[in-house]
Amino acid sequence: MSQVTKERVIIVTGGNSGIGKAIARSFAEKDSVVVLGRNEERIRQTEEELGSKVTGLKVDVSKREEVAEAMNAIVSKYGQIDILINNAGFINGTETTMELTEAERSWDEMVNTVLKGSFLMSVAVAPHMVRPGGRIINISSIAAFTGGRGPGVAGYSASKAGLHGLTYGLARELSPEGITVNAIAPGFIADTGFTGHWPEKVIQSIVQQTPVHRPGHVDDIAAAVQYLSSPEASFVTGEILNVNGGWMFGR
Numbered sequence: 001m002s003q004v005t006k007e008r009v010i011i012v013t014g015g016n017s018g019i020g021k022a023i024a025r026s027f028a029e030k031d032s033v034v035v036l037g038r039n040e041e042r043i044r045q046t047e048e049e050l051g052s053k054v055t056g057l058k059v060d061v062s063k064r065e066e067v068a069e070a071m072n073a074i075v076s077k078y079g080q081i082d083i084l085i086n087n088a089g090f091i092n093g094t095e096t097t098m099e100l101t102e103a104e105r106s107w108d109e110m111v112n113t114v115l116k117g118s119f120l121m122s123v124a125v126a127p128h129m130v131r132p133g134g135r136i137i138n139i140s141s142i143a144a145f146t147g148g149r150g151p152g153v154a155g156y157s158a159s160k161a162g163l164h165g166l167t168y169g170l171a172r173e174l175s176p177e178g179i180t181v182n183a184i185a186p187g188f189i190a191d192t193g194f195t196g197h198w199p200e201k202v203i204q205s206i207v208q209q210t211p212v213h214r215p216g217h218v219d220d221i222a223a224a225v226q227y228l229s230s231p232e233a234s235f236v237t238g239e240i241l242n243v244n245g246g247w248m249f250g251r
């Protein structure tokens with residue numbers, strides 16, 4: 001893969017934990033990285049851990065005013081933005097689909113974080129993105145294809161499937177301007193805020209069903225992000241890249 005020589009500006013939503021933090025780390029040696037999240041303590045920890053090229057901002061991506069305020073701060077500090085990674089998300093799979101309500105941490109919060117948040121961020125960032133060479137990368141999920149494996153993950157699966165539609169629509173609009181838009185759909189990725197507490201029995205059962213026969217690691221997703229961010233991927237747009245060890249097909 002050819003070397004990117006110029007220092008770029010990267011925004012990673014949910015960059016203060018799990019997959020997002022690994023993505024931020026994968027850029028932090030050469031590029032300027034802004035991580036967004038709501039938990040201030042984890043934002044400060046991430047800044048300390050990843051070094052001086054990483055700055056954190058407390059932002060709820062589902063809130064239009066917070067996104068606008070963050071964008072003003074980022075643009076006045078850095079000018080142009082090269083890459084946006086829409087990674088913020090969570091899973092609520094505690095209820096059955098029939099029990100999903102519009103209450104907090106249920107349908108609305110899910111859709112507002114994953115889908116509306118990615119929309120708000122993309123629309124706020126796109127006018128300030130480098131052309132050609134800009135990249136928007138959405139972190140989706142295998143659940144967008146399978147409906148998820150746990151109880152009540154319909155809201156999650158629907159949000160992630162919606163994210164695919166957003167990816168296709170934005171790719172159609174922005175690719176002619178030199179910005180590619182793609183998504184990555186991870187399978188099971190171990191040791192994140194999301195999966196760190198999953199019982200060993202569940203993890204082993206997933207590994208048994210996975211042809212590559214291991215859990216995914218955060219760096220597997222960071223590597224896919226690096227590919228889509230590279231000059232070699234300039235002809236790839238409107239694509240959903242599955243990174244799941246073959247779990248979708250089973251063993």
Ligand code: NDP
Pocket residue numbers: 013014015016017018019020036037038039040042059060061062087088089090091113117139140141142185186187188189190192193194195
């Ligand atoms: P983590 O819980 O470790 O990370 C989730 C991140 O999202 C946190 O940084 C959290 O920060 C941030 N976040 C959540 N809601 C908001 C919000 N409203 N505004 C801003 N930030 C927000 O989990 P993962 O690293 O596992 O998840 C990252 C992404 O990967 C998610 O989109 C998830 O759906 C996807 N994914 C994960 C898989 C896995 O197996 N781990 C599989 C498939 C997809 P804070 O709490 O500070 O706001």
